[in-house]
Amino acid sequence: MLLLRRLAGAGRRRGPAARGLASGAPREAADAVVVGAGVVGLAVARALAMAGREVVVVEAAPSFGTGTSSRNSEVIHAGIYYPPRSLKVRTRPPPLLPLPTLAEFSAPAEPLVASLCVRGKEMLYKYCAERGVAHKQLGKLIIATGAAETGKLDMLLRNAKENGVNDLQLMEGAQAMEMEPELRCLRALLSPSTGIVDSHSFMLSLLALLFILIVSVMQADAENLGTTISYNTAVIGGHVGNEGLELHICESKELQNHTAGSHVTPQLVLLPKVLINSAGLSAVPLAKRFHGLDQAFVPNPHYARGCYFTLSQAKSPFSHLIYPLPEDGGMGVHVTIDLNGLVRFGPDVEWLDGGEDHVSCFLNRFDYSVNPNRCSVFYPVVRKYFPNLKDGSLEPGYSGIRPKLSGPGQPPSDFVIQGQDIHGIPGLVNLFGIESPGLTSSLAIAEHIVSRYL
Numbered sequence: 013m014l015l016l017r018r019l020a021g022a023g024r025r026r027g028p029a030a031r032g033l034a035s036g037a038p039r040e041a042a043d044a045v046v047v048g049a050g051v052v053g054l055a056v057a058r059a060l061a062m063a064g065r066e067v068v069v070v071e072a073a074p075s076f077g078t079g080t081s082s083r084n085s086e087v088i089h090a091g092i093y094y095p096p097r098s099l100k101v102r103t104r105p106p107p108l109l110p111l112p113t114l115a116e117f118s119a120p121a122e123p124l125v126a127s128l129c130v131r132g133k134e135m136l137y138k139y140c141a142e143r144g145v146a147h148k149q150l151g152k153l154i155i156a157t158g159a160a161e162t163g164k165l166d167m168l169l170r171n172a173k174e175n176g177v178n179d180l181q182l183m184e185g186a187q188a189m190e191m192e193p194e195l196r197c198l199r200a201l202l203s204p205s206t207g208i209v210d211s212h213s214f215m216l217s218l219l220a221l222l223f224i225l226i227v228s229v230m231q232a233d234a235e236n237l238g239t240t241i242s243y244n245t246a247v248i249g250g251h252v253g254n255e256g257l258e259l260h261i262c263e264s265k266e267l268q269n270h271t272a273g274s275h276v277t278p279q280l281v282l283l284p285k286v287l288i289n290s291a292g293l294s295a296v297p298l299a300k301r302f303h304g305l306d307q308a309f310v311p312n313p314h315y316a317r318g319c320y321f322t323l324s325q326a327k328s329p330f331s332h333l334i335y336p337l338p339e340d341g342g343m344g345v346h347v348t349i350d351l352n353g354l355v356r357f358g359p360d361v362e363w364l365d366g367g368e369d370h371v372s373c374f375l376n377r378f379d380y381s382v383n384p385n386r387c388s389v390f391y392p393v394v395r396k397y398f399p400n401l402k403d404g405s406l407e408p409g410y411s412g413i414r415p416k417l418s419g420p421g422q423p424p425s426d427f428v429i430q431g432q433d434i435h436g437i438p439g440l441v442n443l444f445g446i447e448s449p450g451l452t453s454s455l456a457i458a459e460h461i462v463s464r465y466l
């Protein structure tokens with residue numbers, strides 16, 4: 013494990029050699045530790061490094077972005093749906109306050125100060141343009157296919173304006189179908205600022221910038237540990253108390269034969285000044301293993317798988333992204349197009365059992381299989397707006413799992429970004445429920461954390 017090897021030679025040991033839950037494991041001081049090298053963890057690590065912090069990124073998988081960050085629609089969202097009061101940032105502790113549902117979108121809202129999605133979209137477009145990350149501002153049509161749905165487009169339009177998204181155009185079905193001849197709808201809302209991004213290239217670029225920062229920090233101070241990314245390294249828990257933060261770490265391979273409930277012994281204890289829990293699907297299970305953190309601040313996790321089916325025909329029938337109205341737990345089975353022109357439909361919503369085996373979560377042992385039979389649900393849903401979809405043209409694609417904080421039938425919950433102001437622990441920032449639009453918001457989340465908590 014790179015981290016163990018590097019730290020062993022760094023001479024930065026601190027505190028007693030053995031204590032409490034992690035007795036016997038070497039203890040090492042660190043400046044800032046980010047758990048998880050997904051798109052959010054990488055964006056935060058880069059922002060921390062740019063702010064002059066020494067950052068250690070600890071990632072359980074053998075590479076970056078193998079979790080939700082590589083299993084999504086790769087859409088740069090405009091910021092249309094999210095309730096204006098939310099900012100997709102919760103600044104109050106649980107119990108989680110329900111956010112307005114789609115039906116309540118017309119309720120008067122407080123003025124929007126800043127939305128992480130809207131801000132993130134701007135930052136992401138600028139970042140991609142400056143760094144040559146592949147992206148395309150395709151635009152999207154949100155469509156109403158039934159008479160009962162048309163009023164909801166008005167609600168979405170009002171909501172978007174509250175969020176500072178002022179470029180939407182409401183149009184009759186005929187105009188939308190002129191733009192997209194294969195489409196069938198009664199009315200549509202065009203969002204010109206929605207786009208797509210190559211999420212892998214984006215993460216590679218964040219990583220490349222981190223490496224530039226690593227080299228410059230190490231050249232400036234050869235004794236300095238600098239920024240480090242340690243793959244195959246799992247955080248298995250921690251301790252938060254008066255003496256600061258303790259992070260219990262071991263090689264991921266040590267967890268391979270673990271069975272639910274069995275004890276895992278840390279091989280290293282890191283003592284960071286700043287700890288960002290950006291473990292995606294595992295962020296809640298990990299926080300449940302932070303002894304000393306008041307568990308009233310740790311929400312219950314919910315997981316919802318979303319499967320994609322790809323269209324076998326070579327030429328895309330659409331030039332815009334096509335979205336039906338949102339459904340419980342997701343945004344509706346929509347059409348996305350990747351940068352190679354491949355069309356995919358999805359994701360649907362399939363609620364999963366939470367499971368209490370935290371260690372399996374850390375190793376990302378979720379079931380990502382796509383049941384080919386689910387296509388029988390996709391055909392009728394997609395044909396509502398794409399009637400020419402041919403039998404046999406959908407092929408199983410991939411799936412992603414949403415790290416949710418609300419369950420079936422409950423109103424959508426906000427992003428939860430908790431720092432000392434909420435849970436009272438200096439240096440600890442927990443990121444919970446970073447589902448969509450987490451990719452779009454990643455740079456803004458990082459900016460928010462650095463400006464608010466450093």
Ligand SMILES: Cc1cc2nc3c(=O)[nH]c(=O)nc-3n(C[C@H](O)[C@H](O)[C@H](O)COP(=O)(O)OP(=O)(O)OC[C@H]3O[C@@H](n4cnc5c(N)ncnc54)[C@H](O)[C@@H]3O)c2cc1C
Pocket residue numbers: 047048049050051052053054070071072073076077078079080081082083084085086087088089245246247248290291292293294295298318359373374375376411412413414415446447448449450451452453
């Ligand atoms: C189906 C689907 C579609 C989506 N579509 C979009 C979209 O179009 N646009 C958009 O903006 N957003 C979208 N999202 C949301 C977006 O993908 C996520 O918000 C984003 O990828 C979250 O990134 P992350 O870094 O928080 O999490 P992740 O990418 O999951 O990264 C977390 C990392 O932590 C590591 N880890 C976990 N536990 C441990 C541990 N104990 N120790 C060390 N490392 C650990 C994991 O291995 C993983 O690499 C979608 C999500 C889903 C599920």
